[in-house]
Amino acid sequence: xxxxxxxxxxxxxxxxxxxxxxxxxxxxxxxxxxxxxxxxxxxxxxxxxxxxxxxxxxxxxxxxxxxxxxxxxxxxxxxxxxxxxxxxxxxxxxxxxxxxxxxxxxxxxxxxxxxxxxxxxxxxxxxxxxxxxxxxxxxxxxxxxxxxxxxxxxxxxxxxxxxxxxxxxxxxxxxxxxxxxxxxxxxxxxxxxxxxxxxxxxxxxxxxxxxxxxxxxxxxxxxxxxxxxxxxxxxxxxxxxxxxxxxxxxxxxxxxxxxxxxxxxxxxxxxxxxxxxxxxxxxxxx
Amino acid sequence: xxxxxxxxxxxxxxxxxxxxxxxxxxxxxxxxxxxxxxxxxxxxxxxxxxxxxxxxxxxxxxxxxxxx
Numbered sequence: 001x002x003x004x005x006x007x008x009x010x011x012x013x014x015x016x017x018x019x020x021x022x023x024x025x026x027x028x029x030x031x032x033x034x035x036x037x038x039x040x041x042x043x044x045x046x047x048x049x050x051x052x053x054x055x056x057x058x059x060x061x062x063x064x065x066x067x068x069x070x071x072x073x074x075x076x077x078x079x080x081x082x083x084x085x086x087x088x089x090x091x092x093x094x095x096x097x098x099x100x101x102x103x104x105x106x107x108x109x110x111x112x113x114x115x116x117x118x119x120x121x122x123x124x125x126x127x128x129x130x131x132x133x134x135x136x137x138x139x140x141x142x143x144x145x146x147x148x149x150x151x152x153x154x155x156x157x158x159x160x161x162x163x164x165x166x167x168x169x170x171x172x173x174x175x176x177x178x179x180x181x182x183x184x185x186x187x188x189x190x191x192x193x194x195x196x197x198x199x200x201x202x203x204x205x206x207x208x209x210x211x212x213x214x215x216x217x218x219x220x221x222x223x224x225x226x227x228x229x230x231x232x233x234x235x236x237x238x239x240x241x242x243x244x245x246x247x248x249x250x251x252x253x254x255x256x257x258x259x260x261x262x263x264x265x266x267x268x269x270x271x272x273x274x275x276x277x278x279x280x281x282x283x284x285x286x
Numbered sequence: 287x288x289x290x291x292x293x294x295x296x297x298x299x300x301x302x303x304x305x306x307x308x309x310x311x312x313x314x315x316x317x318x319x320x321x322x323x324x325x326x327x328x329x330x331x332x333x334x335x336x337x338x339x340x341x342x343x344x345x346x347x348x349x350x351x352x353x354x
Contacts, residue, residue, distance in 0.1 A: 166316050187315060217313025235306060242303040243330075249296040250333075256289070262340055269333040276326045280307075283319050 003054070010059065011052045017063070018048050021070045026077070034091045034140050040073045091140045098136035101149065111138050122146055165283040167215050174211030174221070187213060194219075201230055216283070240277070240284040247273040290344045297337050304330040 021044065033041070044066060051062035080087040095107045097118060108118060119130065121144040127133060136146040157164045171183040179191050197219045198205055210222045221230055247270055254266030304327050311323035 165319055168315060215315045216310060216319065217315075236310075239303055239306045239310075242299050242306075246296050246300045246303065246333075249292070249299075253289075253293065253296075262343075265336055265340060269336050272329050272333055276329050279322050280326045283310075283314075283322055 007052070007054055010054065014048050014052050017066070018044075021066070025070065025073055032141050032143075035142075036090060037073070040069060044069050044073075094140060095138040096135070097138050097144065098133050098146070101131070101134055103130075107138075113138070118144070163282045170212045170214045170220075172210060172212050173219075174205070174208045177206045177208055177224075179205070187217075189213070189217075203228070203230070236284040240281070243273060243277055243280075247277060288348075290341060290348065293337060293341050293344065297334060297341065300330055300334050300337070304334065 047056070047062060047066045047069070050056045051059060051066070056062040056065075076086070076090050080090045095111050096104055097107055097111070097113075098104065103115070103118070108115070118136075122128075122130070122133065122136070125144070125146055127146055127148070132148050132152040133146050134149045136144055138144055171187050173180055173184050173189070173194060179194050181191070184190060184194065194211070195205070198208070198221075201219075201221060203221060203223065207223050207225055207228070208221055209224050212220045214220070216236075218235070223230065250266050250270035250273060254263050254270060257263050257266065307323050307327040307330060311320055311327060314320045314323060
């Protein structure tokens with residue numbers, strides 16, 4: 001057999017063997033694995049490359065080596081799932097680097113990190129002030145994760161004691177001018193609904209690049225023709241404004257009328273509408 | 287503008303708002319949002335009923351403005 005043919009066949013065969021092996025070993029991203037698995041990956045890829053270009057001439061020996069590494073990696077993975085001790089042995093344990101805002105110099109030294117390296121890793125997480133950190137951990141993958149002091153955590157609606165509407169994921173129902181049936185079915189709508197909405201917006205289906213439905217049933221459209229100005233869904237704002245206006249009207253009526261009974265009725269209803277406004281505010285104004 | 291026509295305007299506004307609320311209550315997938323919209327629509331309905339009552343009284347008191 002000619003040399004080039006041998007290399008061709010070896011390479012093609014190995015391509016698929018390695019493909020299967022990598023699939024078997026798992027989905028972890030190479031940059032997120034512990035040093036041990038990094039070595040396993042490297043050794044396996046090296047053996048495969050060496051067999052492929054005919055440096056390891058005995059294919060059987062080569063595959064044996066490759067297989068052994070793969071099997072041991074899988075075996076350790078399995079044992080690590082079953083036993084915490086094996087897991088710690090294989091993956092190592094996290095190291096606490098900052099505790100209650102104080103750097104643990106001993107642990108830092110044990111992890112062979114300098115202060116600058118720690119600061120650099122924190123900056124990578126957008127933390128520039130050491131004083132903002134309450135707690136930081138060196139993960140077994142070498143990544144540093146930090147918990148901020150409670151007064152440095154970004155504000156959430158909860159901090160503002162504001163209720164926000166729960167929102168589930170939007171569904172993409174139109175792509176490239178085609179209606180997608182599966183996502184439509186997921187939210188209990190059908191093609192007819194899409195066509196009605198498009199007619200309301202005055203848009204042809206062919207002109208729609210992407211269309212998304214949010215959890216309130218509003219359809220957002222992006223058109224191929226960007227010159228076309230679409231009336232985007234402002235219904236919620238308008239609805240809130242209408243309710244607010246009615247509430248103001250009722251208050252005005254109650255002030256204007258001289259009939260005591262009517263005054264009380266207007267005031268009562270104004271108060272009711274006020275309560276309604278408060279209730280729907282998180283859903284209408286976002 | 288007479289009182290009656292002002293009340294009518296508010297009534298129309300409220301009816302529009304109520305129908306939009308009903309629409310949202312039907313379209314919302316989230317249970318909490320659905321309940322909020324249904325509640326809002328029903329309270330709005332009660333307010334509308336009260337206003338209609340009042341409108342009838344006004345119109346019977348001042349029949350010259352009826353139908354405007």
